[in-house]
Amino acid sequence: MRMRQQLLASWRLMRLGGHLMGGLATLRWRFPGWSATRQQEETQAWALAALGLLAIDLKVSGAPPATGPALRVSNHVSWLDILVLQATSPSRFVAKAEVRQWPLMGRLAAKAGTLFISRESPRDALRVVHQMAEHLQAGEVLTIFPEGTTSNGQQVLPFHANLFQAAVSAKAPVQALALQFVERASGQVSLAPIYIDEDTLLQSMWRTVRHPGLRAEVRLGPVQPPLGRDRRALSQDTRAAVDNLRCLV
Numbered sequence: 001m002r003m004r005q006q007l008l009a010s011w012r013l014m015r016l017g018g019h020l021m022g023g024l025a026t027l028r029w030r031f032p033g034w035s036a037t038r039q040q041e042e043t044q045a046w047a048l049a050a051l052g053l054l055a056i057d058l059k060v061s062g063a064p065p066a067t068g069p070a071l072r073v074s075n076h077v078s079w080l081d082i083l084v085l086q087a088t089s090p091s092r093f094v095a096k097a098e099v100r101q102w103p104l105m106g107r108l109a110a111k112a113g114t115l116f117i118s119r120e121s122p123r124d125a126l127r128v129v130h131q132m133a134e135h136l137q138a139g140e141v142l143t144i145f146p147e148g149t150t151s152n153g154q155q156v157l158p159f160h161a162n163l164f165q166a167a168v169s170a171k172a173p174v175q176a177l178a179l180q181f182v183e184r185a186s187g188q189v190s191l192a193p194i195y196i197d198e199d200t201l202l203q204s205m206w207r208t209v210r211h212p213g214l215r216a217e218v219r220l221g222p223v224q225p226p227l228g229r230d231r232r233a234l235s236q237d238t239r240a241a242v243d244n245l246r247c248l249v
Contacts, residue, residue, distance in 0.1 A: 005210060006210075008209075008210075009206065009209040009210040010209075012053060012054060012055070012209040013205065013206075013209050015053045016050065016053050016054060016209070017104065019046075019049065019050050019053055020050075020104040020105060020108055021104065023046055023050075023108050024104070024107060024108055024111060026042070026046070027108070027111040027112060028111065039090075040090045043086055043090040043112070044086065044087060044089070044090050046086075047083050047084075047086035047087035047090075048087045050083055050087075051080075051083060051084065051087055051216065054080075054208060054209060054214075055184075055211070055212070055213045055214065056080070056084075056181075056208075056213075056214045056215065056216055057184060057213070057214070057215040057216070058084065058087055058088070058215070058216050058218070059215055059216070059217045059218070060088050060218045060219075060220070061217075061218070061219045061220065061248075062177070062218075062219055062220030062221060062222075063220060064088065064089030064141075064175070064220060065089075065141055065173070065175060065223050067139070068136070068139040068140045068141040068172075069135075069136040069137065069138075069139050069140060069141070069170060069172040069173070070136075070141045070142075070172060070173050070174070070175055070223055071132075071136065071141075071142050071143075071144065071164075071166065071167040071172055071173070071174045071175070072085070072091060072141060072142065072143040072144070072174075072175045072177055072220075073143075073144055073146060073159075073174060073175065073176050073177065073238045073242060074143060074144070074145055074176075074177045074178065074179060074242065075145070075147060075151065075153070075156050075157075075178055075179065075242050075246060076145035076147050076149065076150045076151065077150055077151065077152070077153040077179060077180065077181065077193065077194060077195075078150060078181065078193040078194055078195050078204065078208075079102075079105070079150075079193070079195050079201055079204055079205065080181075080193050080208065080216070081145065081150075081179060082095070082109065082114075082143075084179060084216040084218065085143055085177075085179070085218070087216075088218050088220075089141075091140070091141040091142060091143045092112075092113050092114065092115065092135060092140055092141070092142050092143070093109070093112075093114045093115070093142070093143050093144075094114070094115045094116075094117060094128060094132065094142060094143070094144045094145075094163060095109060095114050095115070095116055095117070095145075096116070096117060096118075096119055096148070096149075097116045097117060097118045097119075099114070099116065100116050102201060103201075115128050115131055115132065115135075115142075116128075119148055119160070125162045125163075126162075128163070129162060129163060129165050129166045129169075130166075132163065132166035132170075133165075133166040133169045133170045136166055136167065136170035136172040137170045137172075142166075144163050146159040146160050146161075146163055146164070146235065146238075146239075147159060147160075148160050149196075150194065150195045150196050151194075151196060152191060152194050152196055153180045153181070153189065153191075153194065153246075154189070155243075156178075156239060156242050156243040156246060158239070159235045159236070159238070159239045160235075161231045161232045161234075161235035161236075162231065164231040164232075164234045164235045164238070165231040167226055167234065168226055168229070168230060168231050168234060171225075171226060172226070173223045173224055173225045173226070174223070174224055174225075174226065174234065174238055175220060175221060175222070175223045175224070176220075176221040176224075176238050176241035176242045176245060177218060177219065177220045177221060177242065177245060178218070178219050178242050178243075178245035178246035178248075179216060179217065179218045179219075180216075180217055180246065181193050181214050181215070181216055181217075182214065182215050182217060183213075183214065183215075184212075184213035184214055184215045185212075185213065190211070190214055192207045192208055192210075192211045192214065193207070193208045193214065219245045219246075219248055220245075221241050221242075221244075221245050224241075
């Protein structure tokens with residue numbers, strides 16, 4: 001049984017690697033020639049297929065923004081989070097600079113237009129906030145993980161307020177969302193995909209591909225305008241909304 005599990009996990013990992021490489025080729029050669037609508041459709045379909053290769057189902061409650069601009073705000077649990085949220089509704093992401101160095105996935109994120117931020121540098125944070133505001137003013141949907149790091153999914157860590165300045169400056173509405181991973185058979189919360197403390201990316205990936213079946217659950221709240229709030233107030237209110245949604249998923 002153990003050998004069979006190991007072989008299945010290795011097969012899943014190999015297929016995921018091939019899927020990531022195919023995604024890179026598509027982004028380079030075909031993606032630029034597609035309309036914005038087709039880009040969204042193909043991105044969502046690709047992300048759903050990637051989850052399928054990992055035996056992860058997706059359950060979504062609530063509706064994504066019908067159009068941009070909008071700033072989506074999520075808790076952060078796993079290296080899978082961007083994939084899950086792209087499968088839910090594609091958007092441009094803001095991610096920590098370390099993600100750029102991840103094998104294959106970092107290159108894929110960069111090609112997809114992810115904005116990378118060095119969270120230890122206030123100057124870099126200011127640069128990214130300006131870029132975010134420009135994208136929001138252009139009518140795009142952006143997604144951030146303002147906890148700044150992953151957690152075990154059992155609580156929402158304090159939010160960094162800096163990135164919320166982009167929504168304030170662009171007068172863009174904000175949508176809170178919460179995600180978690182559960183055992184598909186039992187519905188109990190699963191810690192297999194978490195990526196915290198001393199975990200390496202490969203260790204987290206290996207636990208995930210060895211699991212017999214997971215479900216990613218996403219709950220989206222209503223889209224809310226800033227309503228004159230500054231970045232700190234907007235951050236605090238959105239964190240409370242994410243935490244409330246997390247209790248419901």
